[in-house]
Amino acid sequence: MSRTRTALLASMALVAGATGTAFAVGPGGVGAAAVPCTVDYQVQNQWDTGFTASVTITNNSAAKSSWSLKWSYAGNQRITNGWNAKVTQSGADVTAANESYNAALATGGSVSFGFQGTYSGSNAIPATFTLDGVTCNVDSGGPTDPPDPTDPPGPGDRVDNPYSGAKVYVNPEWSAKAAAEPGGDRIADQPTGVWLDRIAAINGVNGGMGLRDHLDTALEQKGSDELVVQLVIYNLPGRDCAALASNGELGPTEIDRYKTEYIDPIAEILADPKYAGLRIVTTVEIDSLPNLVTNVTPRPTATPNCDTMKANGNYVKGVGYALNKLGDVPNVYNYVDAGHHGWLGWDDNFGASAQMFKQAATAEGATVNDVHGFIANTANYSALKEDHFKITDSVAGKSVRESKWVDWNRYVDELSYAQALRAELVRIGFDSGIGMLIDTSRNGWGGTARPTGPGATTSVDTYVDGGRYDRRIHLGNWCNQSGAGLGERPQAAPEPGIDAYVWMKPPGESDGASKPIDNDEGKGFDRMCDPTYTGNPRNNNNMSGALPDAPLSGHWFSAQFQQLMRNAYPPLP
Template identity: 80%
Template sequence: MSRTRTALFAALALVAGASGTAVAAYPADVGPAAVPCTVDYKVQNQWSTGFTAAVTVTNHSAAKNAWSVKWSYAGNQKITNGWNAKLAQSGSAVTASNETYNGTLSSGGSISFGFNATYSGSNAMPATFTLDGVTCNVDDGSGPGGPTDPPGPVGPKVDNPYSGAKVYVNPEWSAKAAAEPGGSRIANQPTGVWMDRIAAINGANGNMGLRAHLDEALKQKGSGELVFQVVIYNLPGRDCAALASNGELGPTELGRYKTEYVDPIAAILADPKYADLRIVTTVEIDSLPNLVTNTGSRPTATPECDVMKANGNYVKGVGYALNKLGDVPNVYNYVDAGHHGWIGWDDNFAASATVMKEAATAEGATVNDVHGFITNTANYSALKEDNFSINQSVGGKSVRDSAWVDWNRYVDELSFAQAFRQQLVSTGFNSGIGMLIDTSRNGWGGSARPTGPGPMTDVDAYVDGGRYDRRIHVGNWCNQSGAGLGERPQAGPAAGIDAYVWMKPPGESDGSSKEIPNDEGKGFDRMCDPTYTGNPRNGDNLSGALPDAPISGHWFSAQFQQLMQNAFPPLS
């Protein structure tokens, strides 16, 4: 008998709603060394019109610097998007070739990639796979030596996923940081991985996709615990009160959000390969509070936010994401909760918690799908203001009456996060929820940092002279001039706080200073223009933005250098 053979599994098929692995028996006289390559093709999730598949190819021949895997479908399957491979389809024939970052395939090594596809009728498995033109056998783990041991069961969630764990360092961000003068001082800090459009799941423009990041996280994990932070950020009608970070999905495209964005992410995170990672999701930045503060008759209302409140797609989208992601045993969902300068006022505080409860119980989600909340994501609110408090008065006027505080009950992010946690619990969330605070850009150090309280001449002079947050107005949010790195990421820093995190990678722009055409759905927001004189959301003040900024998410060297220069605690 020949010591190589073709895969013989054309008769295997999956019916709608089922999942499985291609299975074939080894001939008795074929040893593993004689098999040129093996393929594990799994349908991880299937519904009436589509499916998600994962493919692992193991090379048993000479090492390769590039690879190409081919197969053909017997039915009408059409691949719509994929990750960790460049996928092309002509008729029924599919070719998956390496990305720039995963071309090396050692002898005995494996590569994994995946994709989403549509189909109708039956979803028969491909009959044959080839690696660089050589036919592969199929491996279900039951070849020579018997089946491999399945992954062990995932234990119950821990109270604080950051406790006793390392946190993933994004190698792409780390390389950019290290390339900056002085950047090596922080290049090893963990940051969030942003899934800000459908293409990011696969890896847009040659960047790492979600699976590539997770595979790297497994390498960084070693024998200890590791947290992987991923930002879920692609709601229909995203950021209805801003333009710089508008998304690709229109206000009514909830269906695409579910099937093309959330479902593929959930399928990847549910891969047993990643079961030992603690996966922290930050769910939909700058969404739910808009339904409270920027709708109706309020002076800050926008027509776009009114649309999203009326159609309910923010609430439905967040609920769907929480439900699907919450089904993965090792995923910890943290919902975005704005910041103190957005929902700290009496009119906004409890109402925002109510909207968050509504979302957490929509589309099949429950409060048990929420492990906690995150505040100050991609924002600049100071962690702790030491030089004044709302309980003080100057010249017979309360600090709350100052122009900066403007009757807000909270003057910094730590006091707000702790108080809002209690409000969320009283609204119906579990008493064990924890909070995260993004401290990536709220240090406000450098020469402009006050060393004590302001003068007692009047309440405005007292507050303005003592506040660390040097923004012109608390409503300013885009590439703020004078900002600095804040507290370094750390676990359990204060009561009720699971961690300080750098969810927004320092050096990534908030938005462009002028209109820049792009294919990412990013608009031009005047709040990113340093010459803009404002709107009701920032008290009709100057925007305080840095000049010459690129579109949101792109590297902004001048901002990165400023953040290091003004870091507090200072960088050594």
Template identity: 85%
Template sequence: MTAAPAATVPFQLAWVTVTVFPDCDQTPFQPLVSCWLPVGANVTVTNTGDALNGWTLAWTYGGDQQVQQGWNADITQSGAAVTARNASWNGSLGTGASASFGFNASYSGTNDVPGTFTLNGVTCNEDGTDPTDPPTDPTDPPPSGSKVDNPYAGAKVYVNPEWSAKAAAEPGGDRVAQQPTGVWLDRTAAIEGVNGGMGLRDHLDEALRQKGDGELAIQLVIYNLPGRDCAALASNGELGPDEIDRYRHEYIDPIAEILSDPRYAGLRIVTTVEIDSLPNLVTNVTPRPTATPNCDVMKANGNYVKGVGYALNKLGDVANVYNYVDAGHHGWLGWDDNFGASALVFKQAATAEGATVSDVHGFIVNTANYSALKEDHFTITDSVNGVSVRQSKWVDWNRYTDELSYAQAMRGELVRIGFDSGIGMLIDTSRNGWGGTNRPSGPGATTSVDTYVDGGRYDRRIHLGNWCNQSGAGLGERPQAAPEPGIDAYVWMKPPGESDGASKEIPNDEGKGFDRMCDPTYTGNPRNGNSMSGALPDAPVSGHWFSAQFQELMKNAHPAL
């Protein structure tokens, strides 16, 4: 599932002019297919939509073209797919403004200019069209009752006014206050609104207002399983382990009823279903050394699987709902013992309680976590003095070094075991930027595999297993659609500035406990290699506003604000 514009822009249209300069003398009788021809190309992107602060142009070659070097843009290629991202100085494109870049490449056979380009995921007009003619709007909605391939394509994404107001009230917060974030329905009372706040209908009505005449996606986090978060106390929920019927009829059924209201049929409703639940049934149960009694209970009673299946079935019946199931993150499921087994549990849940794999539009990774999107300074295949990167203390035999590689690999595995080949992935980039003064600019020293990895890694956590209010973290990539193959969008599903959990015990009526992983003085457990927690001090209960964290996230943002 692919294609969508920058999340804060209704849609972007662009004219793309490509001029190709072949540079290979060829004898009259030399077979063309046997000659790899160097070629140069100049590309001009003219923005005919709303102003852009950052652009990504993508296209797919039909032949063997291989990009070799480029200028005025960051150009990458994976197979036939090519992505060109703006340089630091040419990312702003006002309406009518243009940016140009070029590259050298080689090819064999024919060298046709690709017929389709996308700007921030939305189809552009290619060379040969007349910019004075009105283009066809690529964001025209599909026929009533049908789904689009990517709900973020050609759509604005809902800005939660409650979060936006908190962000804007912070010094410097106006720089990000209009970014779209997820709306968390983390207890039954949230459906109607907590303490006078907005309920689900309020958010949907506001989404209609923000939508106007265009398309809009609204992101909802479905998060209230019985026995929720069996391995972490900070985000425990209101329902006991056996209260599956309350989950079904007091929580999911009312949500499904509201979402099915014809008034909201024009919205693209993205649901992220029960984060941090199903992977626990693989990694935190007996006989694993990280097992907890609570997770053993949830595996034995089957209520995680039943609950997720019921939610997928009921919500999937609503024509304009797009279900994305939580799939952990690479620092949790990237090991061989966890990866395939977790995918099978996802399928088990997706076929429980009347659900089918067709009720799953995709999966989301790194929700409310900190794993770096990309690690540029080392790869999983690197070795130092004959020692594999996988043997470093940081990687610790994981198969993946970052979230992008993990998300794409997990997508492939899920398709392999029976999910639709069109499923897309979301990556939560709300807190994985790891910028600021501590961001490495190159690989670490090759003294050992550990100095090589530790000196070059962007993710500055003490240990991959640390997850609570991490010190030094920064805002990551801004929400955007179709940034990489197989990725529907980068999203800020966890609203930046909302705490992961209290750093000390705080009584509350939300069912949320005190987890030592949120205590900055905690020396750890087997899940984080008995390391310090790396948590910020003075944090409030999970989901509550944490000003110090928000300021740190802005300070360490990458890309920088």
């Protein structure tokens, strides 16, 4: 069953004639009253005891400077969380009122919000909605039942959240490496991403598994269940223009090779009917689009390589082409990489990055409908939740935003960033059903250094630094970070708007070599992977915080793997 979308149309004004007979008057007729509003209520995702839903209001009456939508449930539904509206409930009655940033609702304008709730028994869609006291009744067809989570998707259908009710593919190559490590059997059965980081990876590198091998193995793991396969699409021309350790094989102008030798063969394999029963999640091109916002002229962090990629447009073209081609495969779910809060959470970066994502999502024949969601913190270390300080806190007369660690960022952790970015992306035109993934493979920050409470209130810096879980020297440090630990284990629908926590970066695979290493993989040497490096403007000239003796990016790094297990949070058994 495809995503249920029930349009709840306001009733026409009923005009009583002299005989007392009521009749409907359509818009434009003599004495007609316009349909005052349209309400689109979608059950996005439903499981045994809970559900998420989104609501879109279209205002067909006079422009509003504020709004309030009300409805009542016939069952025992209880709303537990909401976003993009102030959602309150009293008994069966629910009120959703505007936030300050979406209060204005023009004639013909729309606004969307969402929420998570619980239920038992029936989860019927409400029969009646009122917008500022004006009734918006269900069409004569009545409400459509929400999707039954036990119904399998039909041919060509995508489910709202591919992770719900599904197992996730365990890469046997990674699993074998993990199990061979002392204590590694504790996590060797966890699902991780399969990285297609060069053309040769499609057929397998050095005798390793290729894409078809992974998909065939996934079918074996699937059995009669639903199963997600996670692929990382990662081979843009001029890849990672600001990070030499993860440079790729294609030069800045080789967009045609990217299309015909990389994306086209992947799309052809994924479209094989043999694999139609798999849910294939793609993480599309890590770190590429954010670079076109933050690391280009006139930014002080600009690099010539990033200026080149912005000028030639090949990042935007490549991502658009990938979304278009892969999005044509009915069982593929595209998630575009969206950096992390310590990169894009500042005012100058946040909105501009969202616009850049939309530009790419509408390039080369792609549309926003080719994007199922976005992924934050891929292969990074930003803490999922910071419990001991909030962005609204003030200490010693200074806001947390003024601390050296936060440095005027709008967000202190990945969950708040991902949820806010989702709302912004919906606001600028992405589907209201998009979901977020958060990579938690290396952001647990456990062990003996994990704070158990807030820092001292001597100053805003002692308060933040003493309480933060993220123990990096600086938010801009990204390579093989000392002290990091495994984060939350992969799980579906952990928070509102979040489709899953995932381990897209396989723990134990290096971010980059700590010294120059000759190789045929196109990977350079980045000083940010050198533990003796004293930094650059992107990390405010701090030490890199990198582990020593690291191999090339993607190669197995036993010392890092052991550290991640040792510092895992939640702790490993």
